[in-house]
Amino acid sequence: MRTRLLVIVCVLVGLLAVGLGVPLALSNSLAAQQSLFIDRLTDTIYFASRAQRPITEDTAPGLAEELARYDEVYGVAVTVVDRAGTVVAASRPDPPELDADGLDRVQVALASRRSAAPPLIWPWDTRPLVLAEPVLVDGEVRGAAITVSPTGSLRVQELQVWSLVAALVLVSVGLGVLVALPVTRWILRPVRRLDEGTGRVTSAVLAGRPAEPVSDGSGPPELRRLTASFDRMAESVTQALSTQRAFVADASHQLRNPLTALRLRLSNMDGRVAADAAEEHVAAMEEAERLSGVLDGLLALARAERDAGVDREADVAVDAIVDDRLDAWRPLAEHTGLRLLRGGVRGLRVRIAPGGIETVLDALLDNAVKFTPPGGAITVTVRPVRDSDPALVEIAVLDTGPGMAPEDLDRAVDRFWRAPDQSNVEGSGLGLAIAARTVELAGGVLTLDLPHGGGLRVSAALPRVR
Structure with a gap:
């Protein structure tokens, strides 16, 4: 959003600078060209009046020398022609050739009309x-005086003006960015704190800890009210979850005695x-045994939720724990032919x-033993996850049971969820939920997938310690 705001500011400042600079540059260019046009028009009219006698007497004593001196001083070629287009006098031995526009101006002058101002000359x-003025003798057009003026200096001047305008536009955009940076930072500070604080607030709310406030009293009033409302919402959600966890834990504990x-x-x-x-x-x-199992699951889940607010994570070696849980479950597995x-x-x-x-493996192995038919196999695999950031270790349990429907994979970790075709199987529906919550609290993720060879594969990706 900050980039978008800066782009908008740059575009607005740039449009404003262009809107002011371009008309100014155009006005300056037109004024410079108009000044050159008037100066050359005056000189052309003068030479047209000086050429009246030479054209009438078919001789030009002194006129050619005057034209040559003028050309030498100002670098402007001057030519005087009669009505037939024959050169009467010229400032140069070889008068410059005229383009179509110049020839049209000569014809206009021979038609007894003044030269009009040319369009804007760009750099x-x-x-x-090229300007041409009629030579009039007793009101009759007897020829034309033509001046051919180079425009190099005019174009250099225009280029300087346009370069200055372009530089001012760039400077204006740069100044606009410098001014907009603190303004956009001030405007977006509450939004940035919301973005950075959402993850922390979510973790704190799920862990039952007080959420760190997002609002710091900065930014526009509307965004300050938004961050204050977010803090109130986070506090309310934290209290609600804490109350819910306390109720589950207390109810489960109180029900155990009766x-x-x-x-x-x-x-x-x-x-x-x-x-x-x-x-x-x-x-x-x-049913009493089943209810006892449900209460045990609820108490285990309540303990996991309670421990979420306490930093109890440690560096744990995987091998010894996996071997221990396999040894603990092996008698039951062999008894059922697994x-x-x-x-x-x-x-x-x-x-x-x-x-x-231990909690995760017990839940996964319990499900695998229950749903794998006799003669099957259950494989526990530990491996590092490639190209993961941060580094992860995957602990996976693969069975050769019937698996489950693909649409049920996402729901399998819901609390008390049971597959429709497995409602007669012993269990509380809390095992995978407890395992998923335990992995989540460690900063990992529990994933269920259906391998090509059949069965169900449940993997827990946990943060790796180098």
């Missing part, structure tokens, strides 16, 4: 100024329930909160 027009008591009571009723109610008792136990594989590069380090990689 690149090298034609001389839920635990309910599970104990249901367990104590085992063997004491009538045969026709045994199936309902088992279903109640399963193979756990490790691939990629070793020796990489990332920046993430302690326990973050």
